[in-house]
Amino acid sequence: MEKTVNQKAWFLVLPVLILVAFSAVIPLMTVVNYAFQDTFGNNKFFWAGLEWFEELLDSERMWGALGRQLAFSGIILAIEVPLGIFVALHMPKKGFWASFCLVLMSLPLLIPWNVVGTIWQVFGRVDIGLLGYTLDKLGISYNYTQDFFAAWATVIVMDVWHWTSLVALLAYAGLQSIPDAYYQAAKIDQASRWKVFRYIELPKMQGVLMIAILLRFMDSFMIYTEPFVVTGGGPGNSTTFLSIDLVKMALGQFDLGPAAAFSLMYFLVILLISWVFYTVMTNLDKRDGV
Amino acid sequence: MADRSAQRRKPTLRFNSSVVVMGLYLLFLLLPIYWLFNMSLKSNSEILGQFSLWPRDLTLRNYVVILTDASWYMGYVNSLIYVVINTVISIAVALPAAYAFSRYSFLGDKHLFFWLLTNRMAPPAVFALPFFQLYSSVGLFDTHIAVALAHCLFNVPLAVWILEGFMRGVPKEIDETAYIDGYGFGRFFTRIFMPLIASGIGVAAFFCFMFSWVELLLSRTLTSVEAKPIAATMTRTAGASGMDWGVLAAAGILTIVPGALVIYFVRNYIAKGFALGRV
Incomplete structure (x- = not known):
């Protein structure tokens, strides 16, 4: 659509600008403020320069959390994206069963995140949880509060449970937009199932899949509540991801300087990914010619 | 491809791979939720005492406490x-x-x-x-x-x-x-x-x-x-x-x-x- 140049449109955007500035810019400036200063209490601050950042870059704690975070995001993407596509390909196309599946699949997305944690905390317990009990009866030793591997497995299965539907829903929406004529043409050409997927469905889903991947990457990158409820970051530090570590530092230990420096770095990473996301989105809009 | 278009023409639910996949996936999604629901209808002694797939001794006490x-x-x-x-x-x-x-x-x-x-x-x-x-x-x-x-x-x-x-x-x-x-x-x-x-x-x-x-x-x-x-x-x-x-x-x-x-x-x-x- 051709857009008219109209500077007065700024007035329409103004409320959003003020509101978001209040809830984003002011807090962010506080963070910047702390990141470069130090205090001995009494609200007296002095300039600390890059001290906190240097400390942060040297700290094994931060690198450990970042490493675990990247591993976590990588693993859940590697599971959720193929699984989501697979599920979308098997969803009913229309009618009652399509609605039925859509509604049930959306259910985990609407559960408060701490309840998601609670559900899996209970489900995995050896004494009262179905999963833990079954595994225990099968003779598999499973204890997510003590065992490193079990903790990771629980957190990952929980995230797959929670968010695979998002990928599936987006992929499904992409599939729905493919005209029947494409399939008929493929049938005339006697294309195999795999070729239909590779040359018709996958290219058509490309746009929404990019959105799904970026959204999942970003949201998993700031995951806090669910693993916190289930494992509390443990055993040891083994499931302490970036946000958990940051909250521990800022609200638990009140280490304002390091926490602020941590926040800024965290935010820069997010900014970078957002930029990729935005570029992808605008390119999609252009390609669709809207 | 063939079974896909066949499925489109016949709206009746046939027992095929799609149904199995969706069935398993939905089971995976709903089982943990069901388990929580199951627990919410049990008394604490039943939750901790015996392991059962459905509440034997149905109680609404937990909901009453909250409401x-x-x-x-x-x-x-x-x-x-x-x-x-x-x-x-x-x-x-x-x-x-x-x-x-x-x-x-x-x-x-x-x-x-x-x-x-x-x-x-x-x-x-x-x-x-x-x-x-x-x-x-x-x-x-x-x-x-x-x-x-x-x-x-x-x-x-x-x-x-x-x-x-x-x-x-x-x-x-x-x-x-x-x-x-x-x-x-x-x-x-x-x-x-x-x-x-x-x-x-x-x-x-x-x-x-x-x-x-x-x-x-x-x-x-x-x-x-x-x-x-x-x-x-x-x-x-x-x-x-x-x-x-x-x-x-x-x-x-x-x-x-x-x-x-x-x-x-x-x-x-x-x-x-x-x-x-x-x-």
């Missing part, structure tokens, strides 16, 4: 209050902004749009401490409005994106015709344009509601007693006499209800919402 104790059900009321305030604010400010983005180009519009997106993607953990200090200093700590405003951080950008996606689908000729017919902007917007994108407003409102409802970190940080959300109240079940599993499960089930009630209405738009209005 009769003010410190419990006020959690739900508090959550609902700030979620509704947040949804109203978000939609109200996002509507004109989304209109501006979808219709006009102006100085810095792309940068502004990108900046809004970064706020949707910002980790709440980064904002928890500064929010706490900001709202304490202006005397809003532990009020519903504080949580509602804090959630605007990610909900306003989300609402703008979703609404903009719906608005660009409305042809511009409608605006022009209305202006020629003598409608002012305000009247045109409320009388003609808003009814046209009613479904978009509904979807945006649903997503604001949902993301505000599921968020815990900020709402817990910004409240202590007066505006404490249900999610934070749930941690109470760990008492001196051990965990009250039954009540915890019942509280969890009750938090799923609002989402489950409205999901039916937006089932066809939920993908569009998650894709920020772009599918």
